[in-house]
Amino acid sequence: MRSRSRMVIFLILGLLSLLAGYFIMTTPGRKPVVVSIYGPPIISVEQRVQDVGKVPTDSKVNTEFLIYNIGGKRLRIGDVETSCGCTLAKISKRAISPGDFTRIQVVMDTSLKLGPVRKKITVQSNDPKRPELALFLIGDVQPKPMASHAAIQLQPKDKLVLFKGQCATCHVQAGVGKTGKALFQADCAMCHGVNAQGNHSAGPSLLTANYDAEPVLQHVRDVIANGSLRTPQMPPFAKANGGPLSDDEIASLVQFLKFQSRQARMGLLNATATGEVEDEAAFQEALKQPH
Ligand code: HEC
Ligand code: HEC
Numbered sequence: 001m002r003s004r005s006r007m008v009i010f011l012i013l014g015l016l017s018l019l020a021g022y023f024i025m026t027t028p029g030r031k032p033v034v035v036s037i038y039g040p041p042i043i044s045v046e047q048r049v050q051d052v053g054k055v056p057t058d059s060k061v062n063t064e065f066l067i068y069n070i071g072g073k074r075l076r077i078g079d080v081e082t083s084c085g086c087t088l089a090k091i092s093k094r095a096i097s098p099g100d101f102t103r104i105q106v107v108m109d110t111s112l113k114l115g116p117v118r119k120k121i122t123v124q125s126n127d128p129k130r131p132e133l134a135l136f137l138i139g140d141v142q143p144k145p146m147a148s149h150a151a152i153q154l155q156p157k158d159k160l161v162l163f164k165g166q167c168a169t170c171h172v173q174a175g176v177g178k179t180g181k182a183l184f185q186a187d188c189a190m191c192h193g194v195n196a197q198g199n200h201s202a203g204p205s206l207l208t209a210n211y212d213a214e215p216v217l218q219h220v221r222d223v224i225a226n227g228s229l230r231t232p233q234m235p236p237f238a239k240a241n242g243g244p245l246s247d248d249e250i251a252s253l254v255q256f257l258k259f260q261s262r263q264a265r266m267g268l269l270n271a272t273a274t275g276e277v278e279d280e281a282a283f284q285e286a287l288k289q290p291h
Contacts, residue, residue, distance in 0.1 A: 037098065042071030043127040045135060048286040050106075052139035057110050058157050065104040065135050069096040071127065078124035080104060084190070085166055086111065087119040087137065106137055111161045112233050113141040115201030120279060134282040159232045160242045172244045179252035181260075187237070187244070188253070194276060195269050196260050203233070207269075211258035220257060224250050 046066040055061045069075035075096040080089045086109040093102040108119060121135040158164075162171045175186035185194060191203030198205030209216050224245075227236035237243035238250065245253075263269050 037072045039072030040128050041069055041073045041075035041096075041098075041126055043075060043123070043125050043130055043133055044068045044070045044291050045133070046291070048133070048290055049136045049138060049283075052108075052137065054140050054142050055110060057112075057114055057141050057143055059110050061108045061110060061139065063106050063108075063137060065106065065121070066101050067091075067096065067104060067123070068101045069098055072098055074098070076126045077102070078126075079122075080124070081122045082106075083120050085170055086113075087121070089121050104135070108137060108139070110141050111157070111167075112235065113202075114143060114231060114233055116140050117201070118283065120282065134286055136283055136286055159227065159235050162235055163242065163244055168244075175244065179249055180256040183245075183249060184253055184256050191233070195264075196257060197264070197269065199276070206257050207261045207264040209257075209261065211254075211261050217254060217258075221250060221254055224253060 044067075046068070048065075050063050050065060052061050052063050067075075067077070075098075077091055077094045077096070080091050082089050088107050090105045091102060092105070096102050104121070104123070106121060108117075110117070117137075117139055119137045121137065123133045123135060124131060125133070127133075161167055171187065171190070175183050178186055184192075184196065188196070188203075189199075191199055192206055193199040193203070196206040198207075206220075209220065211217060211220070223234060225236060225238035225243075225247075226241060228234035235243065237245040239246055260269070
């Protein structure tokens, strides 16, 4: 009899430790790590590419990255930077003991976005192997449902959002005093690509139009000055519409696009868009090395 109840107790204990094991393995921050305490700090991320899925435009999207120290010495997080101020990253704790973890809270403002988006967050730390680690937030921004009797086009909360407040510090200031190519790279490249070759869903290629035709030139000037009638993603840049650009500045952009499309037709625009190529490489690397 006594050995029978002892068996039962052992069985229950066995089951309990299995459950505890499961709990430990599935709870963030509690994974057992076997490392030398003399080893360097090692940064590891639960998921370097976070997919927020379908999210509405004109809203704020929250997500977080869990950062572990699976090394032996204390991990210190330095700067946490995002390329676009529409995405803000905040870290709760910068010194992480071996085996411990911290969170990076990320908020993305989806104003003026539609379709697939990708934002990069760079984390600096004292991990000697990966002192700079790129994290990515991806998602698919959906249009807001339209009121049935409303205008045909989508109306954003504020189509001038890019030219105001915090957004303007980058999206307008960088272009002040510039014309042509420099102005394009400061104000337009983030959506149309450094070479105007297009940038995924952020903006189409501007190289395919026939800039020798006067109606085309007129259309291009019109869209830059007054924005697109089809989507609020292309805001009106003319001063008369509340934008940052004078007529002369807009004319200089049209000139640049005309020149640029001719370069493209002659095959002279190969592999010069370095920033974009680098970002794409970093993203592919994050997909291959997800932690
Ligand atoms: C610190 C400078 C900075 C600030 C501030 C900033 N941006 Fe950006 N933005 C960038 C850069 C650089 C890019 C291109 C790289 C990228 O997409 O992350 C960009 C790209 C974009 C894009 C096009 C790519 C995409 O996300 O589809 C949109 C739209 C955008 N920003 C909106 C905003 C809005 C809205 C604000 C204000 C809430 C803002 N930005 C504030 C620098 C900034
Ligand atoms: C926030 C992103 C964004 C920024 C910044 C932006 N664009 Fe656009 N742009 C777009 C999108 C999206 C479209 C497509 C609109 C449509 O389909 O009607 C577009 C359309 C255009 C078109 C019309 C293309 C066509 O074939 O009809 C031109 C020209 C243009 N943009 C030039 C510019 C220039 C020049 C700048 C800088 C002063 C600029 N854009 C800044 C997103 C942007």
